[in-house]
Amino acid sequence: MTRHATVRLGSGAVRGRRLDGHLSFRGIPYAAPPVGERRWRPPAPVEPWPGIRDATAPGNPAPQSAQSFADVASLDEDCLTLDVTVPEASGTGRPVMVWLHGGGGTNGSAAAYDPRRLAVTGDLVVVAPNFRLGVFGCFGYPGLPDGGTFGLRDQQAALRWVRREIARFGGDPANVTLVGGSYGALMVAAHLVAPGSAGLFHRAVLQSGFAVTGSTPAHTFIPGVPELPPRWIPAAELDRLGAATAAEHGWVAPGGDPETALARLRRVPVADLLQASADFIRPAFGGPALPESPAEALPAGRFRRMPLMLGTTRDEARFFVGLFADLAGSPVTAESYPRLLAEAFGDAADEVAARYAFDRFPTPSLAWAQVCTDRAWARPAWELGQALAARTDTWFYEFADRDAPPLVPLPGFPTGAQHSSELVYQFDFPGGPSLSAAQHRLADRMNRYWAAFAAHGDPARADLPAWPTVDSGHVQSLAPERIGGTDYAAEHRLDFWARVR
Numbered sequence: 001m002t003r004h005a006t007v008r009l010g011s012g013a014v015r016g017r018r019l020d021g022h023l024s025f026r027g028i029p030y031a032a033p034p035v036g037e038r039r040w041r042p043p044a045p046v047e048p049w050p051g052i053r054d055a056t057a058p059g060n061p062a063p064q065s066a067q068s069f070a071d072v073a074s075l076d077e078d079c080l081t082l083d084v085t086v087p088e089a090s091g092t093g094r095p096v097m098v099w100l101h102g103g104g105g106t107n108g109s110a111a112a113y114d115p116r117r118l119a120v121t122g123d124l125v126v127v128a129p130n131f132r133l134g135v136f137g138c139f140g141y142p143g144l145p146d147g148g149t150f151g152l153r154d155q156q157a158a159l160r161w162v163r164r165e166i167a168r169f170g171g172d173p174a175n176v177t178l179v180g181g182s183y184g185a186l187m188v189a190a191h192l193v194a195p196g197s198a199g200l201f202h203r204a205v206l207q208s209g210f211a212v213t214g215s216t217p218a219h220t221f222i223p224g225v226p227e228l229p230p231r232w233i234p235a236a237e238l239d240r241l242g243a244a245t246a247a248e249h250g251w252v253a254p255g256g257d258p259e260t261a262l263a264r265l266r267r268v269p270v271a272d273l274l275q276a277s278a279d280f281i282r283p284a285f286g287g288p289a290l291p292e293s294p295a296e297a298l299p300a301g302r303f304r305r306m307p308l309m310l311g312t313t314r315d316e317a318r319f320f321v322g323l324f325a326d327l328a329g330s331p332v333t334a335e336s337y338p339r340l341l342a343e344a345f346g347d348a349a350d351e352v353a354a355r356y357a358f359d360r361f362p363t364p365s366l367a368w369a370q371v372c373t374d375r376a377w378a379r380p381a382w383e384l385g386q387a388l389a390a391r392t393d394t395w396f397y398e399f400a401d402r403d404a405p406p407l408v409p410l411p412g413f414p415t416g417a418q419h420s421s422e423l424v425y426q427f428d429f430p431g432g433p434s435l436s437a438a439q440h441r442l443a444d445r446m447n448r449y450w451a452a453f454a455a456h457g458d459p460a461r462a463d464l465p466a467w468p469t470v471d472s473g474h475v476q477s478l479a480p481e482r483i484g485g486t487d488y489a490a491e492h493r494l495d496f497w498a499r500v501r
Contacts, residue, residue: 004056007168011048014055018088022116025084025169027059030161031154033078034132039266040139042146043080043157058083058111062133063270065277068323069408070107075270077136082129082158083110085119086169095454096171098162098201099128100155102182102208102420105281106134114428121444122451125171129158134277140238140284141246141265143258148238148284152190159191159200176201177454182420183281185209185310186231189294190283192303203457205450206310208419210377212384213295217344217501220317220376222324223332223368230295235286245276299387307457308388309450311397311475312381315416317372319406321365322413332365334358340368348500355496366414375500377419378492389471395459396470398488399425400479401442405433422478426450438480446478 003018007025016025031043038044059081066073087094099115101108110128119126131137137151146153163173178201180188185206191197192204206212210221216228233241247254251268252261285293297303325331332340337358341349358367381396388394399422406415407424415421424433425443435443449459449467459467459476465483468474477486489495 006052009165009168011046012050013052015052016055016084019116021088021120023086023088024116025055025086026111027057027081028053028055028084029059029080030082030129031080031157034080034136034150035077037266039077039136040141040144040147040150040262042150042153058109059130061109061111062130063136063274063277064103064107064133065274067104067107068327070103072107072109072112075274077270079130079132080154080157081110082127082161084166084169085115085126085128086171087120087123090170091123092167092170093172093175094123094125094170095451096125096127096162096166096173096176097122097450097454098159098176098178099126100131100178100180100184100187101128102180102184103133105138105183105186106277108133108183112429113423114430115426117428117443118426118447118450121447122454124451124454125166125169127158127162127166129155131155131158133281135273135280136277138238138280138283139242140235140280141242141258141262142239144239144242144262146287146289147235147242148233148280148282149287149289152187152194152283152289153196155187155191156194156196156200159197163200174202175455177203177205179205179207179450180209181207181423182210186212187283189298190290193292193294193297194290196289198304201306203307203453204309205453206308207422208312208316208377209310209381209384212380213299214380214383216376219340219344219368220372222320223330223340224324230293231282232285232290232293232295233282234293235284238280238282238284241279245279249276298384301387301391303388303391305392307393307453309395309397309453309459310381310385310388311399312377313417313419313421314398314400314402315369315373316377316419317369318366318414318416319408319410319419321369321372322410322415322418323408325368326365326413327410331363332358332368334364337364337368341371345500352500355493362414374492374494375497378488379494379497382488382492382494385470389469393457394470395453395467395476396474396488397476397478398486400477400482400486401425401439403480404439405435407432422446436480442478442480442483445483
């Protein structure tokens with residue numbers, strides 16, 4: 001027999017489920033559906049509903065096409081909902097954790113992550129919103145206000161919902177930690193500098209954020225992908241990209257009236273717009289929502305002071321090299337390795353090759369993955385961590401279980417502690433991999449660290465290994481039966497990379 005729980009919100013009552021040790025409320029609207037004339041507009045207030053709304057099933061994912069790394073597809077723009085997970089034991093004033101999912105900016109949903117272990121272990125209220133992605137979240141066009149920031153504004157609306165409503169679930173609206181993984185971490189960086197996010201959260205965690213500051217050399221994100229700038233785009237440049245894309249696809253006539261063009265664009269079918277979604281994943285700066293690029297603001301110290309945690313995984317790039325090179329039938333070879341180095345590093349290619357000789361690795365692909373991990377992930381994360389630590393309390397970690405079960409299997413490719421491998425330790429995934437007993441112990445310790453940070457702004461706990469701040473040079477390595485400091489700079493050759501572009 002299903003056991004239910006009912007909570008009365010400002011917009012109406014919702015009925016969730018009582019499960020094993022926790023309460024689950026899913027698909028709660030936090031804003032009006034961004035459909036029709038509301039496409040590419042800031043989120044509008046949710047319409048109140050009569051009676052009791054069922055909150056036992058997840059809301060719609062944001063529109064997205066299935067990918068090799070994510071098999072979810074959706075054509076429904078009515079996606080502005082969130083899930084709330086609460087320990088079953090009664091309580092008030094619990095710390096609140098808001099989770100922003102990853103997925104490259106085009107994919108992902110709150111429903112993929114079951115945070116019950118995190119909520120129960122840490123005695124937390126966990127909120128996970130869906131938000132607009134890709135061409136629906138970061139589109140821009142001449143005359144379109146707020147272009148490139150609709151996903152950011154959705155997240156702000158979800159945070160405002162938390163401030164209004166979370167006490168009804170036993171959460172403390174004055175103690176909110178914003179946590180993001182991968183693309184979600186990029187969005188956390190935006191919230192640290194966005195004016196509209198001020199006061200909506202009180203600490204933040206950035207897990208494996210990519211290209212928050214600085215450019216990424218050719219091929220070091222994905223073999224075959226050219227050099228990438230920071231993951232932010234000037235609003236004027238985005239408008240030009242949107243106009244060119246709309247004309248190229250025949251959605252509007254070139255040179256027409258912007259108001260008429262936008263009216264036509266709001267009638268383009270979702271499936272057609274998704275063809276261009278991957279071109280619109282960079283939040284725009286230069287407007288009211290994000291006046292300055294976080295790539296400039298964060299290193300300069302122009303961000304809100306609060307306790308921060310950030311980190312990476314030991315083998316970040318193995319995910320991208322394994323999935324988009326080896327499994328795609330184009331592994332890095334002894335012949336292609338020098339070319340990749342030359343195109344990525346120019347005159348420094350020989351020096352990189354001397355430090356990362358491919359014959360010292362099991363395969364050239366693994367050699368290239370180490371180059372990419374160190375240059376495209378470890379170096380910028382470390383530099384960002386140092387910039388943040390110069391101005392506020394900051395803790396840095398490296399997830400280092402090289403036997404971690406992968407969320408996305410890469411048959412025949414040693415995944416190690418690849419990108420997003422720590423998520424299996426924090427969340428449960430429907431049909432996802434299982435953990436060994438030792439890995440379960442690590443997961444429990446990680447969740448207690450994260451919960452302590454959410455509660456007090458410091459991950460330290462008397463019953464866990466010490467975790468000093470990064471300004472002391474400390475990086476906390478997280479692996480089964482081995483939690484403690486590691487020489488992150490030496491491990492990833494950061495002294496070398498500090499002088500190579």
